[in-house]
Amino acid sequence: MKRLWRLVVALVPAIVAGFAFAGDYPDRPITFVVPFAAGGATDVLARQFAERMSRGHQSIIVDNVPGAGGTIGAAKVAKSKPDGYTFLIGHVGYMAAAVGLYKELPYDPVKDFDAVARFPDTPLVLICNRDKPYTSDIGDLVKYARDHPGTLTIANAGIGSSGHLVAALVASRLKLQVTHVPYKGNAPAYTDIMGGRVDCLFDQSNTAMPQVKSGKVRGVVTTAIQRLPQMPQIPTLAESQLPGFEAATWYGIFAPKGTPPEAIHWMFERFQDAMKDETFTKKLVDAGYVLVPPADQRPEALAAYTHQQVELWKKVIADAGIPRQ
Numbered sequence: 001m002k003r004l005w006r007l008v009v010a011l012v013p014a015i016v017a018g019f020a021f022a023g024d025y026p027d028r029p030i031t032f033v034v035p036f037a038a039g040g041a042t043d044v045l046a047r048q049f050a051e052r053m054s055r056g057h058q059s060i061i062v063d064n065v066p067g068a069g070g071t072i073g074a075a076k077v078a079k080s081k082p083d084g085y086t087f088l089i090g091h092v093g094y095m096a097a098a099v100g101l102y103k104e105l106p107y108d109p110v111k112d113f114d115a116v117a118r119f120p121d122t123p124l125v126l127i128c129n130r131d132k133p134y135t136s137d138i139g140d141l142v143k144y145a146r147d148h149p150g151t152l153t154i155a156n157a158g159i160g161s162s163g164h165l166v167a168a169l170v171a172s173r174l175k176l177q178v179t180h181v182p183y184k185g186n187a188p189a190y191t192d193i194m195g196g197r198v199d200c201l202f203d204q205s206n207t208a209m210p211q212v213k214s215g216k217v218r219g220v221v222t223t224a225i226q227r228l229p230q231m232p233q234i235p236t237l238a239e240s241q242l243p244g245f246e247a248a249t250w251y252g253i254f255a256p257k258g259t260p261p262e263a264i265h266w267m268f269e270r271f272q273d274a275m276k277d278e279t280f281t282k283k284l285v286d287a288g289y290v291l292v293p294p295a296d297q298r299p300e301a302l303a304a305y306t307h308q309q310v311e312l313w314k315k316v317i318a319d320a321g322i323p324r325q
Helices: 002-024 041-054 068-078 092-101 138-147 162-174 186-194 205-214 261-275 278-286 299-320
Strands: 030-034 060-064 086-091 113-118 122-128 153-156 179-182 200-204 218-222 251-256
Touching: 030 041, 030 068, 041 060, 041 086, 041 261, 041 278, 068 086, 068 092, 068 251, 086 092, 086 113, 092 162, 092 251, 092 299, 113 261, 113 299, 122 138, 122 162, 122 186, 122 205, 138 218, 153 162, 153 186, 162 179, 162 200, 162 299, 186 200, 200 205, 205 218, 251 261, 261 278
Parallel strands: 030 060, 030 086, 153 179, 153 200
Antiparallel strands: 086 251, 113 251, 122 200, 122 218
């Protein structure tokens, strides 16, 4: 009886804490950690969702923790207290590709996080110089690359960036030899594309769209499964060269492993509120994002997708011979 009594006494605080959590959460501001500097694509998307998801509820603030391709911020969240007040805005780079890019990663994207919700995707657009004859369409570009192995130059925003990895994946699927040219961001890459010093660049649809509409560069093909409504004149790789092909920069909300299910459920409900707001989602679509199906937004779907993406990019990185950092 004494042992039973001691067990009951020991369990009471945990039981009470559980009820308190369920009833009072959240009782202070929640933090979204963005592992990139303020003003970038991930930061902008995170702030849009934080503002919309906060309406009528506890405030959600954004904390920028940049460095090492996003891995510093991701590691910080992985080691944070799993109390439902710290979440990571995940990105394909540090939640999938980083496993293949880094020799020592201070976290496991699959084992050290609980998935919460998947944000809209940003497919990529192949941006090319307007004046070169072989950049007029994807058929001409592929023919040129096959006839001149290693001559086609594809810029990227840095080794391991989304544009670099997608270019490597497409080249592998099409069996092309190309030359990757890394830059410190996409802005200088665009300058060299316009000047004819490099041929192409895979850029995210939301930042590529104004460049294409300016007429200074040519949008040749997209990695979306269907044509983008914002740029319907640009065909997809799936319809022209690689049936069924689809690739995108994807994002999602993740929590430190062991975060209470009530907190994850609360956060997912706020996310669903945002996605049911047609005014909010229209702004996202108009900006170049692609909404993923509701079933794919769910925590269990994001967890499975993250695992699949880790394995995909490990293989792409190994096959392309990209050196591990």
